[in-house]
Amino acid sequence: LVISAACPPPASAASRSVRAVPGVQAGVLAVNRLSMVMTNCGAFASDGFFAPPVVSPYGGLVFPRGSGKVLGFAGGMWFSGRASGVLRTAITEYDTEFVPGPATPGGPVLDTLAHRVYSIARDDTTGYGAWMARGVPLGAPLDSSGTAPGLIGDQTLWTVYTDAGVTTQIYNRGPRTPIGLEVQITAYAFDRGPALRDVAFLHFRIIHRGLETLDSAYVGLWYDADVRTAAIPAASDTSLDLAYVYRRTDDSEYGAAGPATGIQLLRGPLDSGTGPPMRATSIVGYVNG
Numbered sequence: 001l002v003i004s005a006a007c008p009p010p011a012s013a014a015s016r017s018v019r020a021v022p023g024v025q026a027g028v029l030a031v032n033r034l035s036m037v038m039t040n041c042g043a044f045a046s047d048g049f050f051a052p053p054v055v056s057p058y059g060g061l062v063f064p065r066g067s068g069k070v071l072g073f074a075g076g077m078w079f080s081g082r083a084s085g086v087l088r089t090a091i092t093e094y095d096t097e098f099v100p101g102p103a104t105p106g107g108p109v110l111d112t113l114a115h116r117v118y119s120i121a122r123d124d125t126t127g128y129g130a131w132m133a134r135g136v137p138l139g140a141p142l143d144s145s146g147t148a149p150g151l152i153g154d155q156t157l158w159t160v161y162t163d164a165g166v167t168t169q170i171y172n173r174g175p176r177t178p179i180g181l182e183v184q185i186t187a188y189a190f191d192r193g194p195a196l197r198d199v200a201f202l203h204f205r206i207i208h209r210g211l212e213t214l215d216s217a218y219v220g221l222w223y224d225a226d227v228r229t230a231a232i233p234a235a236s237d238t239s240l241d242l243a244y245v246y247r248r249t250d251d252s253e254y255g256a257a258g259p260a261t262g263i264q265l266l267r268g269p270l271d272s273g274t275g276p277p278m279r280a281t282s283i284v285g286y287v288n289g
Helices: 010-014 128-138
Strands: 002-006 026-029 035-039 070-083 086-091 118-121 155-162 181-189 201-208 215-225 234-237 242-245 261-264 283-287
Touching: 026 118, 026 155, 026 181, 035 155, 035 181, 070 261, 118 128, 128 155, 215 242, 215 261, 234 283, 242 283
Parallel strands: 002 215, 002 283
Antiparallel strands: 026 035, 070 086, 070 215, 118 155, 155 181, 181 201, 234 242, 242 261
């Protein structure tokens, strides 16, 4: 399930009641023509719609990097499944039902040094020590030698978050039963032309550590794309498992050939754990509010 959303200006989201996420931190994937913010509590391409806010000069998703022209306002994973016939969900939108750290009974004990967004880059080893000492024990990937961080492309970010211990729904909609999900996300990018200079890759490793058996589970990618304004149409190409948004008219800053932006499912989880990889089952575009 892939969801692409063309949503209202930030004020409408700001009017909602947003929970404080203890220990929220952000990293920025900024090695090619994109810059994309990623947090340690489930949000990607988000400008920090959390309390306290993740303060970043980069915006959620900016193109070209450093221009201040925003293509994305918020993104996150949606998960749903059934336990003994009862629906269980874990959602990141403008708010989140995840907290930093791995899944442990009752929720993780926050460690602001370890439960962070780790970053490494080609020809820059400044982040290697923290990655190896604090990230690897939590699940951060290693390279093929097993002795160095698992750098992919020209920059790689990694973090881990969980819904364990989170007992209220987003926007204070009432109580929720934690699933016990642990999500390890790796984001990476290549500074290599032509097409890879405009792409950010996200790899989700979703581990169910809860005690309840889940069935009928779905994973969704929710994305509030702006292209400098919320007044944009959403579309899809189902043959490519691609949801995208675009400008109908000339743009005062980008010009006649304004960009489109979207999310494409490159490889889904293995069907029944063995294969083949599952494809997107639906692509939904909607205008919120």
